[in-house]
Amino acid sequence: MPLLEFNDLSVALPGMARPILNGVSLTVAAGEAVALVGESGSGKSVTARAALGLFPAGAAIGGHVRVDGADLVGADAGCLHEVRTGKASMIFQDPRAGINPVRRVGDFLTESLRLTGGWSRARAGARALELLTAVGLPDPVRHLRQYPHELSGGMLQRVMIAGALTAEPRLLLCDEPTTALDVTTQAEIMAILRRLQRERGLGLLLITHDIDLAAATCDRIYVMYAGRIVETGTATELLTAPRHPYTAGLLGSTPPLDGPLGRLTPIRGVPMGLLEAAPGCSFAARCPHARPGLCDRTAPDLARPAPVQVPASTAQRGPALVACHLADEIDGRPAMAAVCASPSEEDR
Amino acid sequence: MNTAPAPAPVPTPAPASPGGPLLQVSGLRKTYSTGGTQVVAVDDLSFSLHPGGALGLVGESGSGKTTTARMLVGLERPDHGQILVQGAPIAATVRGRAARLARAKAVQIVFQDPYLSLDGRISIGTTIDGVLRLHGCGDRAARAGRVRELLAQVGLGDRESAALPRQLSGGQRQRAAIARALAVEPAVLVLDEAVSALDVSVQAQVLNLLSDIRRDTGIGLVFVSHDLAVVRYVCDEALVMYRGRTMEHQPVADLLTAPRHPYTRLLLASVPRPGWDPDAIGRRRRALDVLPGDTGSPTAPTAPTAPTAPIA
Incomplete structure (x- = not known):
């Protein structure tokens, strides 16, 4: 049984065009470091808070959040107290705001x-x-x-x-724990978190906008966009052969520290706000691969894509899942770069 | 290990000459006193920037990079040293409209948070129109055309022109702030962590915009950032600062492939990547004794002594 389990969690606020979280499923096992990556407004912090049973006031909640077996959705105060004081702890971005x-x-x-x-x-x-x-x-x-x-x-x-x-928790939730810190300090904090996590066998959920930090410190990564998990896999899989165009877009937007330096290929447009909704895939409007009549009509489920040829070093593929109608046709970074190279709309 | 290079050669302040450097900074020093203690924020900083050049000022918090940016635009007055833009000194005190406009034409700045630097009550187009009017463009139709041209340069259209800052996304606001700065046609544009607060997909759009502006205008960029990868993308030279002192100043490519100062090497090793070993970075940081006791507060450090081994 995983230490933390989200099962089809949805969080919706009245007056918003789409749910803040939409069918989120993720697991963190004891002794495992897992990252949840997304841009601002993607719902990653709401996810972290939900793991403590903290939901936005007035929100309609569907699905389940289980910490060490206890379901936090609709849980009574005693159960929440037990989880918050003895099972799960949270570390926030700004330490000064919490003391x-x-x-x-x-x-x-x-x-x-x-x-x-x-x-x-x-x-x-x-x-x-x-x-x-x-x-x-x-x-x-x-x-x-x-x-x-x-x-x-x-x-x-x-x-x-x-x-x-x-509290001697078994689960450590870290919401952008190093974002406000210098890079050398970030390294020290991540070293401490990883050491504690290993020594004490903690489950660690790292919420971050930095896919490189996630890949450098975590075993598995979930990528979130507009309240949905769009892709999950091992760090190596996601970095070398992303299957969702959004993941590939994030990588194409990140300037590299070494290797060849070509022009960046930003994702066009801006992330979807809470007042916007799409009947189909929420990334369709920004996606260079989007197929009219398919992607803008029906939302894709998170599913296992057909295996692709991967470099030998990444041959041991984990349980990769991707929510994209075209995942079987899209093969990772090189293809993405070629598609995005057309300069037309991308900078708008 | 301590084979730190001498800081960049100190340029001799020379009179204006065509083809000379756009920006010359020499021997810049700024101290603050807080509660009776003197804090050296910037010490003996020298560099020059040629037309179309881009210099990255890299450092952690408390390194003096923001103080430097503020001195370049005249928001802080240096204790010592000189800043020349196209051969003319940036006046320490500006009196009168003409002098203020002249300084605005020399250097413009884009801050990290466009929310705080754009007037929230007037539209983007009106903001830029006001800048043009201030700088002597009297003809309303000509200004309107120029506003449209400036916004088009940063990828914004009529809809954004009519919008208030809060009606735009973070990336659009930052582009509007860049367009406002470019409206003056400054010789030098200072960007103080201007892309740090943006999401990565939006940051990439602004980074591409900056490289286009460099290519198209010949403006000089001083790009203040803590992010080495971003500096690599935008700049051709980088200057690493630590507690006010210059640790290393090299072309970016050399700085990244063959960093000479141990502090630069530590900064590089700290960037997360596959196979990253944060434990080793912590050990190196302590072994180097570069950052004794993790005193991140800018008031804690004292001035280092020897210029070739700048960290005491």
Whole structure:
């Protein structure tokens, strides 16, 4: 049984043209690092919050979210409390927004242990010290006495990771945990998250807009567009042979750090807002392959595409799924680049 | 290991000469004092930019790259050093309309967040029209034509021209901000993390626009960014800053393939890619002692001492 399981989850707000999440299914097993990649407005943060049973007020919810077997959709307060205090923890993008600026770091770390666990001050303090050491802070004894403003963003994010670990969760949800940080700090934070995840056998769900970061740190990747999962597979599969035109478009939009430097091939148009809806594939309007009469009529299901010839290094293909009518005809990056090379509309 | 190259050769401030550098920066220094401590934000920064050239200023937070951008457009006054645009110094203080317009013509800037830099109450077209009027284009019909031309250059049409900033997407707003800056026909365009907040598919559109502008106008770009891959795409030279000091200044291709400064090597290794080993980066960072104790706060660092081993 997976640690985290989304089963056909839909979240719809009244007054919006389309659901925020539309039939999202994903799993994270214990000891597995999984990434959810998408651009702003794709629904990836709503997904992360749903894993804690946090849904937008007034939303109509369909499907199931299970954490360690417990279904959070329609769950009572006791069940939600149990999941949030003992099974799943979340790390957010901006550490300063999640910590009381007038209380010491030590208070932040011991508060939940003392309030919900009933721990003594001394025992909670010792635990906080142990956690600050585990996240690699240089001087944990001193940091316990410090205020948030005395720590840099990277150090404070480590404090937040330590805070997330106080509950000894089995599932760690990380919503853009390094987006506000410098690249060298990002590397350190990701190293800590991966080490903790491996050592403690945690399930880790990394929400990010950065497909390269996802591929560098996670085993499997889900790509989200307009509230749907459009493609999933191993990091290697997605980077070397993306099957969904959106995934290929993301890769074609990312300037490479090495190798040949051709003109970028942006995805034309802009991501679909919540006030827009498409009867067919939500990416059809931006897709260079879209076939009129098919793609704009019916929404494709997430399905296994026909196998393609892949380089020997990627021969061991995982459970790749793609939601595209034309997935069997589209074969990865090179084909995409050729199609997108026509300069006509792409920059508009 | 510490074979750090000397910073870029300090250009001798020369009088204006046709074909000379568009922008010459020499010995720039800026300090702030906060609570009695002196913080050196930028120290002894020198570079030059030729017509059509593009220089990337690369660094992490607290490196002084934004302070540099602000000095280039006259938002901060340097303590020492000189900024020459087409041979003429950027005046430290600007008094009067003519001087202000002259500075606007020399250097324009595009900020990270176009929401904060465009007036939310007037349409994009009106904003640009106002810039043209300010710079002496009196004829209404001529201005309207020029507004349309400028917006077309950045891929925006009449619909966007009539829209308020909040009615546009992030990418469209940033393009409008670029069109507004280009309306002045500046010699140098400074972009301060101008694509950082954009989604990758939209960022690619703006990056292509910037390379078109370079090709078509001969404007000089100073491109401030923390993203080496983006700098590689837009610029031909890159200058790596750390705590106000120049660590390395090279053509981008050389900087990426043969980085000479250990800090540049660390920055490069930090970029996520397949086979990435963040553990090793953490170890290298500590081993180098480049960033002692992860003090990301700009007030923490003190000025490094030796110019060839800039990190004390």
